[in-house]
Amino acid sequence: MTDSAGITSEPGVGAPVENGRDPAVRIVDLVKEFPGGVRALGGLTFDVPKGELTSIIGPSGCGKTTTLKIVAGLADATSGRVEVGGAPVTGPGPDRAFVFQDFALLPWATVLRNVAFGLELRGLPKKEREETARAYVDKVGLSGFEDSYPHQLSGGMRQRVGLARALAVDADILLMDEPFASVDEQIRRQFQDDLLRLLSDERKTVIFVTHSIEEAVYVSDQVVILTRGPSRVSKVVRPGVDRSGGSDEIRRDPAYLDWVEQIWHELRDYLER
Amino acid sequence: MAASAGIRAGRTASRRAAAGVSSPWVLRGASILFVLGLWEWGASVSVNAAFPTCSDTLAAFGEMLVDGTFAEAYAETAGPLIVGVLLTAAGGVLAGLVMGLSSRAEWLGLPVFIVLQASPSAAIVPLITFVYGIGFTAKVFAVVLLSAPVIVLNSYRGIANTPRSLLEMSNAFLASRWQRIWKVVIPAGSGMIFAGLRLGLAQGFTGAVLAELIITPTGVGDLITFYRSTAEYPQMFAAILSIILVASISVTLLQNLERRLFRPELRPA
Numbered sequence: 001m002t003d004s005a006g007i008t009s010e011p012g013v014g015a016p017v018e019n020g021r022d023p024a025v026r027i028v029d030l031v032k033e034f035p036g037g038v039r040a041l042g043g044l045t046f047d048v049p050k051g052e053l054t055s056i057i058g059p060s061g062c063g064k065t066t067t068l069k070i071v072a073g074l075a076d077a078t079s080g081r082v083e084v085g086g087a088p089v090t091g092p093g094p095d096r097a098f099v100f101q102d103f104a105l106l107p108w109a110t111v112l113r114n115v116a117f118g119l120e121l122r123g124l125p126k127k128e129r130e131e132t133a134r135a136y137v138d139k140v141g142l143s144g145f146e147d148s149y150p151h152q153l154s155g156g157m158r159q160r161v162g163l164a165r166a167l168a169v170d171a172d173i174l175l176m177d178e179p180f181a182s183v184d185e186q187i188r189r190q191f192q193d194d195l196l197r198l199l200s201d202e203r204k205t206v207i208f209v210t211h212s213i214e215e216a217v218y219v220s221d222q223v224v225i226l227t228r229g230p231s232r233v234s235k236v237v238r239p240g241v242d243r244s245g246g247s248d249e250i251r252r253d254p255a256y257l258d259w260v261e262q263i264w265h266e267l268r269d270y271l272e273r
Numbered sequence: 274m275a276a277s278a279g280i281r282a283g284r285t286a287s288r289r290a291a292a293g294v295s296s297p298w299v300l301r302g303a304s305i306l307f308v309l310g311l312w313e314w315g316a317s318v319s320v321n322a323a324f325p326t327c328s329d330t331l332a333a334f335g336e337m338l339v340d341g342t343f344a345e346a347y348a349e350t351a352g353p354l355i356v357g358v359l360l361t362a363a364g365g366v367l368a369g370l371v372m373g374l375s376s377r378a379e380w381l382g383l384p385v386f387i388v389l390q391a392s393p394s395a396a397i398v399p400l401i402t403f404v405y406g407i408g409f410t411a412k413v414f415a416v417v418l419l420s421a422p423v424i425v426l427n428s429y430r431g432i433a434n435t436p437r438s439l440l441e442m443s444n445a446f447l448a449s450r451w452q453r454i455w456k457v458v459i460p461a462g463s464g465m466i467f468a469g470l471r472l473g474l475a476q477g478f479t480g481a482v483l484a485e486l487i488i489t490p491t492g493v494g495d496l497i498t499f500y501r502s503t504a505e506y507p508q509m510f511a512a513i514l515s516i517i518l519v520a521s522i523s524v525t526l527l528q529n530l531e532r533r534l535f536r537p538e539l540r541p542a
Contacts (some may be wrong), residue, residue, distance in 0.1 A: 074441055074445055077481075092446075097446070098446075100442060102438050104436075104439055104442035106460070108463075108535060108536050108538055110537075117446060118446040118447075120456075121443070121449075122447065123457070149537075169446065232326075
């Protein structure tokens with residue numbers, strides 16, 4: 001525990017979550033029990049600051065995805081509450097967009113139609129929604145592939161389609177469920193940089209589920225560390241890695257490596273218990 | 274499914290390159306020629322007069338095509354077949370949809386169709402005459418009886434197996450109930466639904482001909498019965514061949530319709 005006590009008090013790196021605004025998402029004492037009495041979430045409480053990227057990290061089976069799906073309104077909590085912009089979540093809403101781990105693209109639709117699908121469901125005229133979709137296809141670096149079908153794309157490209165679809169509906173909050181889990185490492189790194197670049201233009205609040213510590217530290221403003229069985233918040237940390245340098249510089253930055261190491265210790269303590 | 278299509282495409286491509294064959298049509302043609310050749314050879318070494326050679330049958334086929342025998346017969350067979358298949362397609366896909374979407378309908382309907390599929394329909398066809406007589410209705414009923422189970426069960430399976438992640442996605446992007454059914458569930462199940470329709474159409478042909486053989490001799494069934502009684506075996510075989518031909522052509526047309534409507538990504542470029 002001496003280690004973990006050191007995390008938040010690290011001078012000049014972590015700062016408390018106070019920017020004087022209401023959080024975009026507030027999760028209070030969230031409990032999820034599956035039928036049969038399996039307790040997946042044992043009372044989670046944390047805030048997601050507006051306009052920042054918050055990662056949820058923890059061992060597999062710790063309820064990261066369950067938490068995200070409850071925030072999305074795709075699953076119900078057994079007790080506790082989730083507030084988005086101060087209002088309790090009762091189901092999916094236009095203020096949240098989801099990026100799925102398995103992409104969840106329509107195999108029979110072109111890239112363009114997949115990206116425009118959220119807008120199509122909202123009843124936007126074809127011309128208008130395709131115009132928006134084209135812009136986002138371009139932003140995620142897929143121009144030229146508008147008329148391709150998902151099975152003609154690589155895993156990384158498919159997830160770009162998933163990301164463009166989520167951005168196209170212009171929700172304030174982006175929920176990403178291990179978006180890079182099925183993408184290989186080289187592409188993953190490039191994708192992380194692209195994501196950060198995209199987000200800096202978009203000013204979105206992001207909740208990002210991952211099991212990669214490096215990824216969490218690299219992309220996040222805030223990292224929520226969960227423990228397993230039933231899952232609780234072990235710690236909320238703010239790495240605040242200096243991103244002014246290039247990607248390679250950051251990955252060699254001692255502060256970045258320190259954070260990776262410290263989060264690893266935090267998680268390992270719980271695994272060994 | 275997409276992945277397997279990709280593998281299939283890849284395999285075809287490499288095979289093509291290896292054999293230097295420019296089009297799958299060459300192989301398809303070769304496969305048909307092979308079967309016809311086998312038939313010709315088998316019939317020529319056989320001493321049975323009731324087994325005509327391929328060439329005799331094809332000659333008879335050409336004759337019957339030219340003199341309008343086929344046109345007349347199919348005009349008669351087509352009535353109950355088309356009415357029966359359309360009824361079953363509409364009702365069967367709808368029943369499958371409802372059963373796939375509601376678990377109550379599933380419990381209520383599924384056993385009926387499973388039993389019906391397992392039952393020997395050909396044995397039931399003669400019984401139809403007791404209820405519906407020997408007219409048009411009885412023949413439509415025979416078509417429905419044979420084609421319904423496979424259409425309903427396939428539609429049901431196609432609908433019930435919609436990938437969970439796509440349902441979740443449509444939910445997250447705020448699809449209404451009808452949008453979800455029309456834009457996700459039906460296209461996702463269309464492969465199974467159309468496979469059911471194709472099999473149902475083929476079964477419908479069986480039902481129509483069976484009715485014409487068992488209930489009253491009309492149309493193509495009458496051709497078969499008539500030429501058998503007059504021992505004109507090439508003509509009889511030509512009639513049977515025509516059924517196979519018409520059935521395969523309709524089934525292929527249906528497949529093309531499916532790709533055009535729901536699965537553009539499977540259409541050959």
